[in-house]
Amino acid sequence: MIDVILSTMPFLLDGLWMTFKISLLTIFFGSLIGAVVGMLRTLGYAAIDYPLGAYIHALRGTPFLIHLYIIYFMLPETGIPFLQFEAFPAAVIALSLYTSTYVAEIVRGAIQAVPRGQGEAARSTGMTALQSMRYVVLPQAMKLMIPPMGGVYVIIIKGTSIVSVIGISELVRAGEQATQRHPRELMVIYGMTALMYFAYCYPVLRFARWAEGKFGGVRLPS
Amino acid sequence: MDWILDFYNYRVVGQYLPEFARGVGSTAWISLLALGISLSVGTIVAIMRISANPILWRIAAGYVQAIRSTPLLIQIYLIYFTLPALPLLGRRLDELEGGVIALGLNAGAYMSEIIRAGIESISRGQIEGAQSVGMTYPQRMRHVVLPQAFARVAPPLLGQTAVLIKDSSLVSFIGVFELFGAGLVVLNERLMPNEAFLTVAACYLVIYTFMLRVTEYAQRRLGGAAS
Numbered sequence: 001m002i003d004v005i006l007s008t009m010p011f012l013l014d015g016l017w018m019t020f021k022i023s024l025l026t027i028f029f030g031s032l033i034g035a036v037v038g039m040l041r042t043l044g045y046a047a048i049d050y051p052l053g054a055y056i057h058a059l060r061g062t063p064f065l066i067h068l069y070i071i072y073f074m075l076p077e078t079g080i081p082f083l084q085f086e087a088f089p090a091a092v093i094a095l096s097l098y099t100s101t102y103v104a105e106i107v108r109g110a111i112q113a114v115p116r117g118q119g120e121a122a123r124s125t126g127m128t129a130l131q132s133m134r135y136v137v138l139p140q141a142m143k144l145m146i147p148p149m150g151g152v153y154v155i156i157i158k159g160t161s162i163v164s165v166i167g168i169s170e171l172v173r174a175g176e177q178a179t180q181r182h183p184r185e186l187m188v189i190y191g192m193t194a195l196m197y198f199a200y201c202y203p204v205l206r207f208a209r210w211a212e213g214k215f216g217g218v219r220l221p222s
Numbered sequence: 223m224d225w226i227l228d229f230y231n232y233r234v235v236g237q238y239l240p241e242f243a244r245g246v247g248s249t250a251w252i253s254l255l256a257l258g259i260s261l262s263v264g265t266i267v268a269i270m271r272i273s274a275n276p277i278l279w280r281i282a283a284g285y286v287q288a289i290r291s292t293p294l295l296i297q298i299y300l301i302y303f304t305l306p307a308l309p310l311l312g313r314r315l316d317e318l319e320g321g322v323i324a325l326g327l328n329a330g331a332y333m334s335e336i337i338r339a340g341i342e343s344i345s346r347g348q349i350e351g352a353q354s355v356g357m358t359y360p361q362r363m364r365h366v367v368l369p370q371a372f373a374r375v376a377p378p379l380l381g382q383t384a385v386l387i388k389d390s391s392l393v394s395f396i397g398v399f400e401l402f403g404a405g406l407v408v409l410n411e412r413l414m415p416n417e418a419f420l421t422v423a424a425c426y427l428v429i430y431t432f433m434l435r436v437t438e439y440a441q442r443r444l445g446g447a448a449s
Contacts, residue, residue, distance in 0.1 A: 061430030062423045063391040065402060070423070073415040154291070161293035165395070172295055187304040194292045194300060201291035 004185045005192065008178040012189075015174025016196050022091060022160045022170060027153055029096035034103020039133075041104065042111045056101045064162055068094045072166050091163035099156055106148045110141035143215040150208025154201045161197075171196060235417050238408050245404030246425055252322055252400055253387045259326025260386065261379075264333030269363065271338050282334070289331035294392055298324040302396045321393030329386045336378045340371030377441040384433040388426065401425055 037055070040048050059067065072090040075083040085093065114137050122132035164173035175193040179186050227233070235242075270282035289297070302320030306313070315323070344367050352362040372379075391402040405422035409415055 057431075058427065061388075061427040061434075063388040063402065063426060065391045065394075066405075066419055066423045066426065069405075069415070069419050073409070074419055077415055158293040161295040162392070164295075172293070172299075175296075175299075187300070190296060190300045190303065194296045197293060197296060198288065198291045202287065205287070205291060 001185070001188055004182050004188055008182065008189060008192070011178055012171065012174050012192060012196060015169060015171040015193075016200070018168065018170040018174075019157065019160045019200070022088075022095065022163065022168070023153070023156045025092045026095040026099055026156050026160075029092065030099025030152075030156065031103050031149075033096060033100035035107050037100060037104035038107025039111065041108045052104070056104060059098055059101045064094070064098050064159055065165070067098055068163060068166060087163075087166045087168050091160075091166060091168055095156060095159055095163070098159065099152060102152045102155065103149070106145055106152070107141070110144040111137060113144055114140045146215055147208050147212035150204050150211060153204050154208075157197065157201050157204070230416050230420060231414065232417075234408070234412060234414060235421050238404070238417075241404045241407055242401070242421060242425065245399065245401035245422075246429075248399055248403075249387065249390055249401040249429075252318070252325070252390045252393060252398070253383070255322045256325035256329060256386060256390065257383055259323065260329035260333045263327060263330030264337050265368070267330060267334035268337040268341060271334065272341060286331045286334060289328055294324070294328050294389055295395060297328055298392060298396060300324075301327070317393070317396050317398045321390075321396055321398045325386065325390055325393065328389070329382060332382050332385075333379060336375050336382060337371065340375035341367055343374055344370050373444050376444050377437050380433060380437040380440055384430055384437070387429055387433065391426075 037052050041052050043049075068091065071094045072085060072087065075085065118140065119132050119137050122136040123129070127135065160170050161172045164170055164176070167173070169177070171193055175189050178189045182189065267282045267285060270278045271286070273279050273282075298321060301324040302315060302317065305320065305323070306315050348366055348370070349362060352366040357365065390400060394400060394402045394406065401422055405418040408418035408421075412418075
């Protein structure tokens with residue numbers, strides 16, 4: 001058993017590195033898209049709100065696996081050169097869009113949790129809407145976003161396991177390949193894989209809980 | 223009309239309608255079985271979690287942490303591939319059993335947190351009242367605390383069930399036929415990703431919207447009565 005662990009370890013660590021890269025890119029792009037969607041939804045224009053609500057509803061209502069297949073298999077079929085994705089960008093785009101729905105709800109919830117009077121007071125001192133958002137509302141809302149964003153990061157890490165299906169050598173895929181070399185040691189290899197995910201996710205969850213005690217926070221929509 | 227047929231050939235989808243219907247049925251059946259497991263596991267874990275016995279609550283807390291910190295896919299692989307290796311079972315699990323057990327154990331951890339919140343929200347007066355009429359701990363749980371707790375957390379439990387239904391698509395990885403698998407059949411036999419995945423996505427969306435309505439209904443009906 002020890003030699004199986006030692007011989008597959010470098011291989012699995014490569015996979016973990018890939019998981020790390022994808023999750024980092026995803027939290028960046030997912031937060032970016034999500035922040036824009038979430039802030040637009042607080043403006044209260046029905047013409048903006050309905051399509052964005054539909055976007056969130058559609059992505060929430062279908063499994064991530066479907067998004068991945070649509071982006072990786074369906075979009076290239078359209079023949080538009082811009083939509084011909086390699087596996088890696090397809091995975092990051094699909095995960096980022098999925099993540100953005102969570103982030104959007106968190107950003108919206110946090111902004112709405114800041115008392116209205118704060119924004120109104122800022123406006124009455126002569127700040128523009130943008131200044132009031134930037135200097136008064138967002139700094140207060142930001143603190144409320146930190147704890148649920150920890151939860152989102154864990155959702156992303158776990159979500160990266162699914163992109164193994166389009167052939168990206170992240171942690172699960174590395175585990176699968178290792179089991180082909182050691183078919184009798186399935187339990188050891190998948191156990192190691194699970195432990196690596198745990199080592200990555202658990203500190204994030206602990207941080208989220210610590211931050212929730214410190215800053216309070218909006219609830220993560222399930 | 224040609225461009226529609228080009229993009230989405232509904233005639234082909236019509237041909238595969240029985241396949242999609244079988245997929246929806248299978249997804250419903252898998253979710254129902256997993257829901258049963260997850261509610262049982264969730265209730266037991268929640269009660270263990272609030273127990274004063276440190277061994278019990280530590281086991282429960284560790285279980286929830288372990289499930290929440292690892293992907294469902296790995297949990298499915300671990301259970302499907304390694305449970306049969308344990309001597310007590312004596313036979314291989316088939317794909318459906320492995321998938322349903324993994325899904326149930328996974329959702330059970332999330333359900334347990336919701337149920338625990340429900341139990342903790344029951345006021346002390348209720349428990350003291352039950353004690354004063356001479357009820358034992360199991361009687362109090364069964365007749366006083368749990369019925370009210372479940373009524374109170376029914377909406378989040380239904381929301382978690384919607385997540386469970388979406389997650390059930392992952393059992394296709396170990397070869398269980400369900401809604402997503404129906405899409406894979408169309409992809410493999412006809413090489414038509416649009417027809418395959420847009421149809422599957424639409425089916426999931428209908429199921430999800432239905433669950434959302436049920437949740438809202440439960441919120442209206444139970445929100446007033448129980449709180």
